[in-house]
Amino acid sequence: MKLEFRDLKTQYKKYKNEIDIQIQEVLNSADFIGGKEVNVLEERLAEYVGVQHCITCANGTEAMTLIMMAWDIKEGDAVFVPDFTFFSTGEIVSFRGATPVFIDVDKDTFNIDSIKLESAIKDVLLQGKLKPKVIIPVDLFGLPADHFEIQRIADKYNLRVLEDAAQGFGGSINGKKAGSFGDAATTSFFPAKPLGCYGDGGAIFTNDNELAEIISSLKIHGKGDNKYNNIRIGVNSRLDTIQAAILNVKLTAFIEHELEDVNNIYEMYTEDLSNIVNTPIIPKGYVSSFAQYTIKLKNKKERDALQTNLRDEGIPSMIYYLKPMHKQEAFSDLVYSENDFEVTNQLCETVLSLPMHPYLSEQDVKKVTNVIMNFKST
Known part of the structure; x- marks a missing residue:
């Protein structure tokens, strides 16, 4: 499937x-x-x-x-x-x-x-x-x-x-x-x-x-x-x-199990990947609803190579976001210093979001994390 x-x-x-x-x-x-x-x-x-x-x-x-x-x-x-x-x-x-x-933005929470x-x-x-x-x-x-x-x-x-x-x-x-x-x-x-x-x-x-x-x-x-x-x-x-x-209908499902399920999947991902890549940081007292599970790689070259590797293995991934707000053409009339956006500029070149939803199985997660671990070991 x-x-x-x-x-x-x-x-x-x-x-x-x-x-x-x-x-x-x-x-x-x-x-x-x-x-x-x-x-x-x-x-x-x-x-x-x-x-x-x-x-x-x-x-x-x-x-x-x-x-x-x-x-x-x-x-x-x-x-x-x-x-x-x-x-x-x-x-x-x-x-x-x-x-x-x-x-x-903050480098840990985004x-x-x-x-x-x-x-x-x-x-x-x-x-x-x-x-x-x-x-x-x-x-x-x-x-x-x-x-x-x-x-x-x-x-x-x-x-x-x-x-x-x-x-x-x-x-x-x-x-x-x-x-x-x-x-x-x-x-x-x-x-x-x-x-x-x-x-x-x-x-x-x-x-x-x-x-x-x-x-x-x-x-x-x-x-x-x-x-x-x-x-x-x-x-x-x-x-x-x-x-x-x-x-x-979907609100009932969200309350009954979906929010808990995505947090369980977050824990599975993080258990496998925490020493391999930079995984999401959830501060004490916070709960995330994990619209995305987003990791950070060392640089753009590594991020893009991993995305290609995942694609070759039939695993979808997304980059949120390729371009920061201050570089959008629609805001070109505004004047900024690039020094003000060091974290954002880095994130746009290093983040990658993995499959994340309440219906991922443990086997699905293992498939994703194994590809990433193998990629990082080569």
């Missing part, structure tokens, strides 16, 4: 009956937009994460955009974003006309470096051209960022915090779940995420009643008490009922 990087096929086979029944119920009701399944999902997600409000929407990028809209982030504002992450986290800042300020974050905030204040407004820490590869320290910094400089938990759903720090940090948080239900649907989808989490009300309006054309009474300019960003029905 072919080894999958993220095995959605096996997951579907396991829960085929439940998923098919839920989809059929939506088809029978023909309530495709805003059906009861959406409300049920939002209530369950809010309870699981531990917040008062969960508002679903079309995708994770629009979830962050809705927050930027609600907070009136605009031209002249500075928003602090990790340099080592997916493009959308910076994109939503520029989309609003604001300026993303990219911050290097998450935003809080010391460099505070230094960058001070620099922006000293220059006086932009007004610091928001920090967007990313829970990269499933591991929550250093949220308590980030919140301390945010409070010190009177900044808002938007937690990008697109990869982090299910992770936690001392029992506090990803999605419950900051003033608001977002997640993505892209199929390959820890909790994914069969298309696009996203959600916003917050304890702020006013913010929840504004976002609920913004996501449906800025509606007021009904959809034909529009009180602000909004967008069309809704999670459809079929996707919610699928997610309700």
Whole structure:
């Protein structure tokens, strides 16, 4: 059987009956937009994460955009974003006309470096051209960022915090779940995420009643008490009922066993590889949901050679990320010093993500680790 990087096929086979029944119920009701399944999902997600409000929407990028809209982030504002992450986290800042300020990451956790974050905030204040407004820490590869320290910094400089938990759903720090940090948080239900649907989808989490009300309006054309009474300019960003029905089944599986299973697989990988390559570091008190299991090699040549070797053995792998944010052509108008991104630049040349999902067998893991051990021994 072919080894999958993220095995959605096996997951579907396991829960085929439940998923098919839920989809059929939506088809029978023909309530495709805003059906009861959406409300049920939002209530369950809010309870699981531990917040008062969960508002679903079309995708994770629009979830962050809705927050930027609600907070009136605009031209002249500075928003602090990790340099080592997916493009959308910076994109939503520029989309609003604001300026993303990219911050290097910690070499062990790959998450935003809080010391460099505070230094960058001070620099922006000293220059006086932009007004610091928001920090967007990313829970990269499933591991929550250093949220308590980030919140301390945010409070010190009177900044808002938007937690990008697109990869982090299910992770936690001392029992506090990803999605419950900051003033608001977002997640993505892209199929390959820890909790994914069969298309696009996203959600916003917050304890702020006013913010929840504004976002609920913004996501449906800025509606007021009904959809034909529009009180602000909004967008069309809704999670459809079929996707919610699928997610309700998959959320149960995630809670019952999938999060535990990926952490067991993490331990199997790490037991074999910890003395062979640099394996993921999970700080004390942290739980990762392992959107990816990412190792570090010595240099780009070794990383690329290992990826080729794995491919030759029928093992998929991925590089997250080939190019840092500050080198993206879309941000070429921004001026940076390469010295500010030493860790990110190194990671882009040395990281490699291995197959990681709840349905990997011990035999699957051994197949991957044996190839890596043999590669490193030659």
